[in-house]
Every structure is written in structure tokens, then in C-alpha cells.
Amino acid sequence: MNLLIELLAFAVAIGVLVVVHEYGHYSVARLCGVQVLRFSIGFGKPLVQWVSQKTGTEWTIAALPLGGYVRMLDERETGGAPIPPEALPHAFNRQSVWRRFAIVAAGPIANFLLAIVLFALVFATGVTEPAAVVATPAPNTPAALAGFDGGETVVAVRTETAGESERVRSWSDLRWKLLGAAFDHKRVVLSAKDAHGISDFQLDLRGITEKDVDDDFMSRLGFEPGGGKLTVAGVQPDSAAQKAGLAVGDRLRAINGVPTDNATAFIAYVKSHAGVPVTLQVERGGPAAGKLEDVRIVPQSQRDEATGQQIGRIGAELATQVPSIDVRYGPVESLQLGARRTWDLAVYSVRMFGRMIVGEASLKNLSGPVTIADYAGKSARLGPSAFLSFLALVSISLGVLNLLPIPVLDGGHLLYYLxxxxxxxxxxDRWQLVFQRAGLACIVALSAIALFNDLARLIHF
Incomplete structure (x- = not known):
């Protein structure tokens, strides 16, 4: 069933993105008076075809759905057959350089516009996200050095040199603001409230490198969603947790006197105490609900297959319930935020790609169709907002990819026109052929790396 959901979600995502991209080319070509001969979704053998009586365009749905194209009247692509004189003004190659530039750029621009609309829909309809409550940070992390103890709710962010603060509405909002500051190597001031009021915390992001900016970015800073309940969801037989008397439903309040409300920080603490007794403060569930007890437990020492080091484990499955917030905006603000989020993601994508080229970021960040299908299915199962956000993200990636100055991509043609x-x-034509072969080699290499990364994720290299 999950495979079916992934395939359907992937088909919908690719179908929408390709149609929007190619329709961008098509619509601007029509506005410029260029005759469009074929609008194809997919490559290879046509499955469905029809011809528009109004425009004469042949609309096609082909067998291989990974892409599409718009074929325009062009003297260079007739195979030697002459074009009637009355049709020459409608040929693509007869248009001014700026009209050709606009037609080619329209595809990626359409992807960016789609992302703005999709993000605006998500912001306008509302989405439930974790609140920006900070868990107790690990020692010596930037969050700990900034003075966070855990339990604070971040309400605003500003750069150290700027006076105007930006409101923080959710954990996702906080992550994006810190991500932008980290890329610019800035120091920021976080305003956070707790039981005593609002305080400012100075966070130094100047030492963050581009290699640190990945899925674990917030964890590296010491930030994890907090303020929730960390409970025992399962206990493995003959484990340290079972021997200590932990039971399903027990809430973990503290470990060695340090408050804990986040599974990541708790697991990290346990890993660093292999064979060393620790004391858990547990709020009992079940019939003894609400009763506080101190439980002494000795994490079992096991070899970590990834690092080869000995780490501690107690054999308990954990569940975290963090406080959430419904984030909803008005129509105008939603469009503004959609445009800003699209811009931020596009800039982030370009920067990340640049870092990969110069070796400052790992090529493992490249993903192929297998990973896209996987995330399409996962986001679809999470609900409409998650799927729309995923679709917007891939649309931005497609737009950025096509604007890269690589021949055979839109960006390569735009470079020719410049x-x-x-x-x-x-x-x-000679130089275009040379560049086209080089560009094709680049695309093949990128596709091979992306496919390898997909396979590596599947079999956990």
C-alpha cells in the first residue's frame, strides 16, 4: 500500500511540475507569436495525442513520464525541409534575442511562481507545527554557550548589528531564520520567554561551515524541540530498561538531575554513559499515574556499527510529544511569505550546489527519482500541507537546476543569448555542439551521482 501511495504521489508531483514548467515556455512563446508544433508530457512513444484546431499545436502524453518538452517552429530543426515564407515570422530562430531569452526563461520562472502559490496556500490554510520551545541543550553547543537552559520559547530573531526583530512563529520558522544567518556567518540575538519574562540570547554562528548545514543543522547548534513529554513507548526483553522496572507509559522527567524533554538529547546522554549507572526521575503511568520515582539504571555497553565505538543503550523505545502551534496567515501576508520562502530556498539551493562544486559540501546532498518518490509518498501520508510544501520544494529545485549555465538545460541556452x-x-553551431556534449556529460554525471545516493540510502551504505 505504501509503495502504491509513493508511486501515485510521485506521478502527481512530476506531472504537475512538468506541465507547469513546459506551459511556461508554451505561454510566452504564444505571446511572442511563435508557432508551437508540439507540447509533450513525457518522452518516447506517444500514448495519447490530439491537435488543437485553434493553434495547430499537437498535445502529447508519452510513455516515459520523467520530463517533457515544447517543440517550436525553427528553421534549424526542419531536417532540411523549407518553411513557407508566411510562417517564417513565427519561427523561434527569427525572434529577437530578448524574446528568445524570455521564452526559455519562462519555464524555470513558472516553477518559481508555482512554489510561491503552493507556499501561500499552505500559509493561508494553516499548518500545525512544533512550537519554538527549546529543549535542554547539550553542553558546549552554541545554544548552551548562548545561555539556554531549556524550556524557553523563542519569539523573535535579529542580527546583532540590526535593530529590527523578525517574529518567530514556529520551530520551522526558527530553523529557516538560523539557517540564513549561518550561511551569512552572522551573530544573532534570539529573544525568548520563560516563566520569568523575555530575555535575549546571543548566538554566534560565525564558526558554522557549509558542511555543517544539513539535516542535523539544528542539533549541531544544540537546538531540539522541547517543552513536551518524553515517554516510554516500548521496553525490549532482557534490556537494562526492563531490569530497572521501566514500563510503557512512564514519563521521563530528568536524567542525573538534568531535565529531559527531548529524545535526541536523552539518547545522546545514555550513549555517553555506557556501563555507568544513571538515575532517572520517572513519572509513573498506568495505575500509579503522577507518582514520581528515582530509577537507577545501567546502560548496556554495545558496539556502534557506524563508529566502531562502545555506546550505552537501555533498550527502551521513546516517544516525544512536543507542544504544537497552528500557524495561519492572511492572503497578502501568505503571498509575501510564499515569495520570501521561495527566494530563500532558491538561494540556499544555488549556494549548496556551489559548495558541492568546490568541495565544501558533500555530493550526498544530491537526490534522484527514488528519493523524490520516497519523500513524495511520506509527505502525501502526512497530509495536504506537507505534500504541497514538498511539491513547492521540488518545483524550486527544478527551477534552479534548469537555470544552471549548463548546455542542454535552459540556463545553457540563456547563456548563449547573453x-x-x-x-x-x-x-x-560548432561551438554549440561542443558545449552541448560537455553539458550532456555533466548531466549524466550528476544523474549517476544522484542515483548512487538513492541506492546508498536504500541499502544504508
């Missing part, structure tokens, strides 16, 4: 606009001369 050279033509500056020099007044069209890039020769």
Missing part, C-alpha cells in the same frame, strides 16, 4: 546580446553574434 553572449549574443553582448557581442551581437550568434554562438556558432
Amino acid at each position: 553572449v549574443e546580446a553582448v557581442t551581437g553574434k550568434v554562438v556558432s
